[in-house]
Amino acid sequence: MNQITSSHQSLYSQISSLLLYQSVFENEVGEAFLNLLDSLSYPEDDHLNLDCLIAYGEWFNALANHQKSWQDYLTTEILLNTNPFSEQIQSVTLKELPNSLIEATKHDLTILQTVYHCQPQQIAQWLQDTIKTYSSALVWELENKDNTFLHKSDNWEEVIEDLANYYRQQGTGIFAQYQALKWYDDQLIGITNPDPIELSEIVGYEEQKATLIKNTEILLAGYQALHVLLYGSRGSGKSSLVKGLLNQYSNQGLRLIEVSKSQLKDLPFIVDKLRNMSQKFIIFVDDLSFEEDDDAFKSLKVVLEGSITAKAQNVVVYATSNRRHLIKEYFGDRPQLSEADEVHAWDTVQEKLSFSDRFGLTLTFEPANQDKYLTIVHHLAQQAGLNLPQEELDFKAKQWATKHNGRSGRTARQFIDFLQGQLAISGL
Template sequence: MSGLTTEVLTQINCYRQQAAALLLYQAVLQQPIGQHFLQLLEHLASNEAEQSLRAYGAWFAALAAQDLTWPQYLVRQIQRDDNPFTRQVQQLTLASLSPALVAAAQHDLRILQALSSCSTQAVAQWTERLCHLPRPLVVWEKPQAEALPAWARLMDWDTEINALTQQYRQRGTGLFADFYVWRWQSGQLEGVAYPDPIRLDELAAYDQPRATLIRNTEFLLAGQPALHVLLYGSRGSGKSSLVKALVNEYGDRGLRLIEVTKAHLQALPTIVEQVRSLPQKFILFVDDLSFEEDDESFKALKVVLEGSVTARAQNLVIYATSNRRHLVREFFGDRPRPHEADEVHHWDTVQEKLSFSDRFGLTLTFEPADQPTYLAIVQHLAEQANLNLPADILTAKALQWATRHNGRSGRTARQFIDFLKAELALAAE
């Protein structure tokens, strides 16, 4: 005979019916945590003691594996759910959506808020009673759990739907809500779980090109015309770090970065079509760009830079770095001689190669670091790393490092500070 009261069984069946009644947000409960929860309710309702105990263990383990409370899980899935409502509300106002679509979203949010009120403590007690356990079950709890987002702390999720829609417009849905940085790999976009954490305030020197690039990025975020940018200059000057720092600075405003290697440049038009209708803003990042003669990827990049019969996507820009001012390699043998008759307009071909970089709206130049610039970068990084060395000693060590290693550059300065920080930490032990 079941150890559960009629009142408890009624409550359990109410939760089950509510979950089955979801119209748009069904996927919220289709992940392991949600599935284990539904299976546990089913076993409890059917008076299946042993199966309930196993299902409780699976639910507990799934919550622990993701380090989430039950409400946190539901809120996270709601924020990333990709359904007709979440897709359309990123582009349109609530007033312009179908009333039936908005009503369905509100209906589901009422259900999900009710499910979030089902405490793990209560579920554990139901399982204990059904199984007649001699000891209480361990309850998955997080005393210092992170606060829920503002919209989820409201009294009624369905009536305060505007707050949630702002979240969708800002962060996106599906995988675009999970990752700020992406790469094109194996014919598809893949999220980068551990992107470079570099921040703008960690970068020193090159104030003018940095300010210009930030300004252009702010144009993009504001929905204004933004230019494609070529960051040209000496190796180790921080060009790539600057681009990567932008997404860490503006990711919460909807900026996303997609890294495309030179080997995958032919996929650029495909990538553009995949993201052009999304509300987020995208930087297509091409690092260390240069072309060999007759490189087919040259044409793909040219199409995206200059456009074709398809309108330019207004939510993306290309930021490319290069150590070469002229991106297409040119040889002395390429230059036409009067006695050669291979191509009538050979100079036109040469000029096309030389002017390719001009197709970027902005070209930002990063000059080689002189000694004062190098030492300024070292000093800036040393302060951030809290290295308390006398200035003269730090300078002497930095110059010695540059002489023995890769010369003066921002990269060399970073390597020097990392090495010095480790060396001082070991010496202090």
């Protein structure tokens, strides 16, 4: 392993010579670190000594805010970094990149490895050496939790292929930082705490689940997957099933983007932003239905059917709805024999009714009967580790469904959550 032999002045100069990864230090922790190195470079002076102490405190505070070791923070920033190498390598091989870009990447990785091996204990020692009258500095020490190829390598120049593969699968920037995102105020926003639901928690609709999983795996394999409409009764697990896909396949480059019905007008623009990314995207639209002459209907239709612009092979729309026919139809829509009516009025009606057919797959989630409801309850109770006798569990579950929201997967989940809390506080 390389050992740090250069002074803080030399380290500051090396960081200043970065060609591609300068923005690794354009953040709270990085800027505090550079400010500390700069402060330590001044000659001894009482006022400047105070600046050193303040700069060290700011760097310590910044690391504490992020609850990461210095090494973990640095490698995370490298893996998230957006630069010409990390962007271009997502669509081409290393051999197809200009040699000067590869050499610049290796140059920067060598410098960043030097910074990586600069331990907080050594930085604290630099502070003591600069301020002779300062006896000791508290060191920020936290165990490294990440276990990436950067942590394992003794020579970062040799991991450039691993780094390229990481960027291809996980992307950079917001797509590497977040698995779930939402479209808000004309931009993508990362969701810090996405729903942790797992596919194994969803039972009772095995055929629908298997079909959706297969379609998603086709997407991940790089083939043309189908847009999917998940239609059926409320509380049947349609939305949970889509969210569970993210937790199953995010490590394979799957990303979930939530778009509300009111934002569907932006859908063609969103798809254009995603089409050249190496990740695969599910655009998730929950509780979908349209009013007559809804502009959102036209925007979604463009994405589902395509336009003069080619379809994006890495993007699919998964929408849930309680309505089989997504556009509300009124009796007034039915053709009437009147001169004021449209001549081919039935064509308009049929376009409305057939809109759901534009989804390549329609998965139907029928209401849960008692057997299916109890099957879901038993499965969730087993996962929660509840040891009630089955007869007692079934009786309580049926009572709950009668008094609350009827038989459904959602009702079963609510019942188990309540029962688990009730038993816990009762000491049972």
